[in-house]
Amino acid sequence: MKLIDYGVREDERKYIEEWAEDNNIEVKIVSDLLTPKTVELANGFDGIVAYQQLPYESSIFDKMNEYGIHVLSLRNVGVDNVPFEALKKNNIRLTNVPSYSPEAIAEYSVTGLMALLRNMKHMIRKVDKHDFKWAPDIGRELNQLTVGVAGTGRIGQAAIKIYEGFGAKVIAFDKYRNEELDKKGMYVDTLDELLKESDVVTLHLPSLGIGNTVINSSTISEMKDNAIVVNTGRGDLVNTADLFEGVASGKLYGAVLDVYENEVGVFNENLMDQDLGDKLLENMIKSPRIIVTPHIAFYTTKAVKNMATISLNSMVEELKSGKSATEIDLNK
Numbered sequence: 001m002k003l004i005d006y007g008v009r010e011d012e013r014k015y016i017e018e019w020a021e022d023n024n025i026e027v028k029i030v031s032d033l034l035t036p037k038t039v040e041l042a043n044g045f046d047g048i049v050a051y052q053q054l055p056y057e058s059s060i061f062d063k064m065n066e067y068g069i070h071v072l073s074l075r076n077v078g079v080d081n082v083p084f085e086a087l088k089k090n091n092i093r094l095t096n097v098p099s100y101s102p103e104a105i106a107e108y109s110v111t112g113l114m115a116l117l118r119n120m121k122h123m124i125r126k127v128d129k130h131d132f133k134w135a136p137d138i139g140r141e142l143n144q145l146t147v148g149v150a151g152t153g154r155i156g157q158a159a160i161k162i163y164e165g166f167g168a169k170v171i172a173f174d175k176y177r178n179e180e181l182d183k184k185g186m187y188v189d190t191l192d193e194l195l196k197e198s199d200v201v202t203l204h205l206p207s208l209g210i211g212n213t214v215i216n217s218s219t220i221s222e223m224k225d226n227a228i229v230v231n232t233g234r235g236d237l238v239n240t241a242d243l244f245e246g247v248a249s250g251k252l253y254g255a256v257l258d259v260y261e262n263e264v265g266v267f268n269e270n271l272m273d274q275d276l277g278d279k280l281l282e283n284m285i286k287s288p289r290i291i292v293t294p295h296i297a298f299y300t301t302k303a304v305k306n307m308a309t310i311s312l313n314s315m316v317e318e319l320k321s322g323k324s325a326t327e328i329d330l331n332k
């Protein structure tokens with residue numbers, strides 16, 4: 001069996017090499033993304049593994065079919081950049097990595113929140129300039145706050161455990177309730193209720209589709225004064241311009257955003273000294289009360305190793321048995 005792994009970052013390489021050695025399977029590592037041109041490198045291989053945020057172009061799959069390759073295994077969870085029709089036309093199966101470390105994302109969202117509650121961004125900037133004054137950066141304590149968790153799937157549940165450990169009051173909303181959390185009486189009945197009652201709203205939902213934002217000017221006006229929004233879910237859950245206005249006007253205390261609706265082409269790029277061409281992003285970066293990070297909540301050694309190895313294991317399962325536990329239903 002010969003596999004080819006595309007879009008491999010340096011930090012992923014060693015996990016792929018270790019896996020190849022442990023499993024005695026040849027894996028060619030390519031740093032280029034999978035494109036209609038680079039797919040030519042896959043001729044002669046049995047399966048393609050990849051990860052990229054840019055769209056996978058349909059003609060890639062015509063070539064895969066031509067080369068007799070019928071499985072694409074992704075190292076990530078999201079499949080919205082894959083054209084299912086082109087896969088179906090070429091009889092190609094797709095796998096993803098649905099869960100690589102919910103704790104990584106949960107821990108990160110709490111880290112961001114704690115940093116904001118203690119005004120870390122502003123304090124670090126002040127200390128950089130040798131301003132060691134305390135005021136006005138007085139902190140707030142998590143154990144005094146009500147945290148509203150929107151989405152109690154894998155990541156939301158991991159986050160709840162941490163928030164409970166800090167002694168915060170936790171309330172939650174999900175369209176499908178988790179039995180144990182329900183027994184604890186943690187759920188409110190509507191998202192509106194969650195937004196109205198929370199000092200911190202933390203989003204652990206998938207994208208709800210274009211224009212379906214959870215945080216926007218109308219919902220912000222219903223939220224508590226001085227509330228905080230934490231988003232490690234998906235950028236399009238938030239109307240970012242409205243959120244910025246909510247913070248700038250003083251209605252909201254601040255926000256932690258690890259995802260952003262216009263992040264593709266910016267996050268995980270080094271654009272040092274370049275004009276971003278995005279005033280909103282630049283204003284958020286300047287704001288002492290908005291912490292922006294480039295989609296790094298998942299970025300831990302454990303998660304990166306799991307993404308690299310689970311995708312390869314799925315590929316082997318597919319090639320040996322024609323199916324795998326992480327195969328995506330292309331008809332959904």
Ligand SMILES: NC(=O)c1ccc[n+]([C@@H]2O[C@H](COP(=O)([O-])OP(=O)(O)OC[C@H]3O[C@@H](n4cnc5c(N)ncnc54)[C@H](O)[C@@H]3O)[C@@H](O)[C@H]2O)c1
Binds near residue numbers: 204206233299
């Ligand atoms: N920032 C990062 O690095 C990073 C990494 C991984 C995942 N994520 C994002 O985190 C989010 C959550 O991931 P997860 O693994 O916990 O997913 P999950 O599928 O386990 O949980 C999502 C939860 O949302 C609920 N839900 C879906 N639609 C809803 C709606 N309309 N109203 C109420 N509840 C709804 C589901 O019932 C489910 O319980 C995803 O958006 C994912 O893309 C971010």
